[in-house]
Amino acid sequence: MGSKASYQYYKSKGICPNCLRNRAMQGNVLCVDCSTRRSERQKIRRANPEKRESSNAYQREVYHSRKRKGLCTLCGEQSSIGIRCERCALIKNTKRKERGRYAE
16 A cells, blocks of 8 residues: 555445455455455464464554653654543543443
8 A cells, every 4th residue: 555645535435445446345445355365364364373473462562662751652642641642542441342342
């Protein structure tokens, strides 16, 4: 995929932003082919304990590095509310409320 703008453009037109050839599936961003390939790659990664552990170690390092620098641990932008930026904190809290895990 290219830039964020081109991604949004193809997504709004209903074209798969990954291959730029096929129409996206109903209720999905990707086409059937790209979605199937992505799913297969994820199954392979999850099945291999070495790859899973190295990926987890990398994600932990990114998290701690961003936290030390005062950046949002999710997106890497300047943190304003604890360890998250306002946008990521709002998204996280909204999801928690939807799942019933957040007392109002």
